[in-house]
Amino acid sequence: MSGPEIASGVQALLGGVRSAASPFRTYLKDLHRRFANDSEGRVADYIPELAKAKPEWFGISVATVNGLTFEVGDAQTDFTIQSVSKPFVFGLALEDNGRDHTLSRVGVEPTGDAFNSIIKLDTKSGRPQNPMVNAGAISTAGLVKGAHLTERFNRLGGMLSRYAGRSLPVDMAVYTSERSTGHRNRALAHLMLNFGMIDPNVDETLDLYFQQCSVLINARDLAMMGATLANGGVNPLTKEQAIAPEYVQDVLSVMYSCGMYDYTGEWSYRVGLPAKSGVGGGVVAVVPRVMAIAVFSPLLDERGNSVRALKVCEAISKDLGLHLLAHSPNRRRLTELLPGIVD
Numbered sequence: 001m002s003g004p005e006i007a008s009g010v011q012a013l014l015g016g017v018r019s020a021a022s023p024f025r026t027y028l029k030d031l032h033r034r035f036a037n038d039s040e041g042r043v044a045d046y047i048p049e050l051a052k053a054k055p056e057w058f059g060i061s062v063a064t065v066n067g068l069t070f071e072v073g074d075a076q077t078d079f080t081i082q083s084v085s086k087p088f089v090f091g092l093a094l095e096d097n098g099r100d101h102t103l104s105r106v107g108v109e110p111t112g113d114a115f116n117s118i119i120k121l122d123t124k125s126g127r128p129q130n131p132m133v134n135a136g137a138i139s140t141a142g143l144v145k146g147a148h149l150t151e152r153f154n155r156l157g158g159m160l161s162r163y164a165g166r167s168l169p170v171d172m173a174v175y176t177s178e179r180s181t182g183h184r185n186r187a188l189a190h191l192m193l194n195f196g197m198i199d200p201n202v203d204e205t206l207d208l209y210f211q212q213c214s215v216l217i218n219a220r221d222l223a224m225m226g227a228t229l230a231n232g233g234v235n236p237l238t239k240e241q242a243i244a245p246e247y248v249q250d251v252l253s254v255m256y257s258c259g260m261y262d263y264t265g266e267w268s269y270r271v272g273l274p275a276k277s278g279v280g281g282g283v284v285a286v287v288p289r290v291m292a293i294a295v296f297s298p299l300l301d302e303r304g305n306s307v308r309a310l311k312v313c314e315a316i317s318k319d320l321g322l323h324l325l326a327h328s329p330n331r332r333r334l335t336e337l338l339p340g341i342v343d
Contacts, residue, residue: 024337025070027319028060031312032072041299041307044279049177053079053281053298058308061219063227064291064341067236075219079296080174082278083132083304084222085160085212086140087259090131091243091251092159093143099250102143105197106136110258110265126195132258132276135188141212142198142205149204153211160215162242163225165235168215175214182210219282219296226284226292229274252286256324261303263310270314272323283309287322290334290341 036058045051059075093102109129128136146152161168189206192198198205217225228235229252233243243251255274260267267275273293275285281298283306293316295309317323320334334341 024062025072027337028062028070028072031315032058032060034315035308035311036073038308038311039299041301043281043298044300044304047174047177047181047279049171049174050080050280050298055299057281058297059219059295060312061223061294062291063220063223063236063294064338065227065231065236065289066341068338068341069220069223071220071223074296075294077296078171078216078218079280079282079298080171080213080278081160081215081217081222081282082213082280083134083137084217084276084278084280084282084284085215086132086137087251087255087276088160088163088225088243089137089144089156089212090140090254091247092156093131093140094247094250095244096145097143102140105143106131106139108254108257111262126192126197128192128197130254130258132254132261134185135192138185138189138205138209139192139197141209142201144208149207152204152208156208156212157215159242160212160225162235162238162240163228164217164221165224165238165240166221168217168221170211171214171216175210178210178213179207182206185209213278217282219294222282222284222294222296223292226286226294230286230288230290230292252288255286260305263301263303263305267310271317272325273313273317275313277305277309279304281306281309283313285313285317288324290322291338 043051043053043055057074057077059073059077061071061075063069107127107129111129111133128139130136131140144152144156146155189202193202228242229248233245233248234241252274255276258264259276273285277283281296283295285293293313295312297306297308299307301307321330
């Protein structure tokens with residue numbers, strides 16, 4: 001094939017992608033417009049730095065397993081990842097320790113309690129019930145291997161960056177704010193130390209946990225991180241393996257059963273996708289083998305979930321037939337908006 005023929009073929013392909021993308025971008029713009037004036041909820045203020053977020057911030061981003069990205073609104077506004085980091089760090093703990101040892105330190109059962117609850121840690125073994133609540137995430141952070149804190153964070157930060165496809169920094173102001181106000185998390189850590197669920201280097205483990213929550217991302221990054229899980233652990237753009245493929249199922253399973261705090265049951269009923277939220281205002285929902293949806297809006301409900309994100313994800317799931325447990329999922333609308341993405 002000659003040079004002009006190749007160039008012509010590339011242009012035709014790009015034209016096809018643009019034309020395929022146009023209806024989906026229009027759909028996302030309509031969805032953004034529908035919820036942009038929804039002012040329900042409040043910005044998190046128990047971590048002082050988070051209280052500086054602007055209530056009007058609102059972005060939606062979608063990334064597909066073949067590398068297409070779509071965004072609208074404040075999709076490139078930075079925010080801290082917070083609890084959305086938890087499933088990814090759980091995956092790293094599994095890679096470092098295997099399933100048996102990891103599950104001896106943290107379970108995979110939903111709690112029905114708030115994300116920072118201390119209630120069930122003083123029963124039976126003292127093992128946190130899942131890695132999506134704070135106690136479980138602290139225990140999981142304690143499983144990340146490294147000779148010292150810097151090495152452990154470099155490994156953790158490198159892992160998150162492979163998911164996103166770019167180097168992700170830490171917001172030092174948020175880290176300092178979390179470190180100075182995280183008394184409840186310190187109490188959780190010391191109670192788990194009493195039960196042998198974390199090692200004696202409690203302060204180092206807490207520092208690692210506070211740093212992982214303070215990593216800066218945007219909705220585009222978060223969509224790509226979710227799309228990497230949807231793509232079997234391979235970043236759709238960089239082609240880097242962010243997590244061993246045998247552990248993707250583990251991560252998606254705990255996201256599905258435990259990822260949306262004590263709203264998870266209703267989320268599974270209404271939306272039906274593995275997902276994780278964080279008090280920074282981010283939510284990521286994964287459609288395995290297809291795409292991921294990320295929404296950023298810092299207005300939270302009483303459980304710590306972004307109000308706009310809940311509404312956007314429920315609408316997308318219904319409109320595009322994404323619920324994983326539907327007997328005969330009707331994805332005709334999805335194939336119309338994204339031809340060639342879904343069989």
